[in-house]
Amino acid sequence: MKLSLYQVDAFTSTLFKGNPAAVVPLEKWIDDELMQKLAMENNLAETVFFVPSQKEGTDYDIRWFTPEIEINLCGHATLASAFVLYTQLNYSKPSITFSSKSGLLKVEKNGSNYEMDFPSWKPERISDYPDGMAEILGVKEILGAYRYRDLLIEVATEEELVNAKPDFTALKKTGEMVILTAKGDTVDFVSRFFAPSAGIDEDPVTGSAHSQLIPFWSEKLDKKKMNAKQLSRRGGDLICEQKSAERVMMGGECVFYMKGEFDIDN
Template sequence: MKLTLFQIDAFTNQLFSGNPAAICPLEEWLEEDKMQKIAAENNLAETAFLVKNGEQYDIRWFTPTVEVDLCGHATLAAAFVLYHHLGEESNEIVFYSHRSGQLRVAKDGSLLTLNFPVDQIHEIDFNWEQFKGLSIPAKEVLKGKTDYLFVYENESQVANMKPDFFEIAKLKARGIIITAPGDEVDFVSRFFGPQSGIDEDPVTGSAHTTLIPYWSKKKNKSQLEAKQLSPRGGELSCELVGDRVKISGECVLYMIGEIYV
């Protein structure tokens, strides 16, 4: 079987930055084991598989090791592929995930905007004496549906954080988000997910379903600008709209290829 595979850099307007994702459109679903093996072979943070279902597209996301509940950058990349390479003409694409429900991506010129449900987060007590995964203790720790959120005083602490991925992997979560107020933007973040086969994710759209409601409340504003401080880096325009978040960014095509499975 021959399949077309697209590789897209998401949340950036230039190659070799943002977060790379592989997008694999399908006529019908492959066996789960085969999709997982394709994702492992791609060895990117996520590979997204799409199947058209009426007026919407069903979508699933795989890291090199596991299927995940939600992935923002691969959904943004999937919309880019549909708009620029597969003839989609609507102003908004509706995706459906059996794990996360309905997700939407709207197009305005080169800008694509995710419309995702907010994460439900709550503050927790955290035992820093037993946790050696981060070089600096956070001032506040919260827990969402799948991730921990560690809040710091300033951008420098986030940028200079030295994670111990072996220790982080012991936490029962998809991964951890670290965040602080930004020097030039509203907030900055990094995401570590060794539990999911990704030590540090370049730009994590799904993490912003946690970050946006948190920083919107702290800063008393609904529209926010954000940066993810990974080595590749990424920029996101964010908005809180009720129980949904809008996360906007651009994408760039890196590669179109064929795989044989």
């Protein structure tokens, strides 16, 4: 069995920045175990698979795998999938609707940007989170802890966020996926994302985290439209909007890196 593979840097206009995703278009689903093995072999934050959808009002069904697990939502790999469809696979409709484990996800091409309509996951303040989290994350002080899917930790400044040095072994033992965030110096907000329990110590740019960050900062800053940066080593830029209580928009650019082929006996 031969399968095509595209590697794309998402949420960036510069090669070797943003978040690399492996994109594997399929004609029909292959075994879950094989998809997980391919994701492990690729060893990127996410490998995304999609197939033509049989559902009314939907173009493709989509799934995402880290090297360790399947996840229920991934922004950068969805962005990369839309980019591959438009630039490599001759897709020509004004928008693409993906069906996923997190519902319908619509992507529109707007010039060089790809704008994704995603669920709004507003995190709520909590007091019950793992002991010693400030020390585990390597930050001075936690201003607040919040949760939706992930544990969102707010710190005081962008500088503190940049200088954070997590203990990934200790963080993995907690089982938490952590969004670290602060008000930005030159943009509205900044973040980093750590998920060693999912096989990713630090993710370069995380769309699903922004499903939680956008409603958090929209309320905090009293703004609907915002600009954000994820301050990983590779870095990424996002345009963001709180569209309603149920939906957010996040978008950015993509850069093509390579095309390859799997040759698998199955």
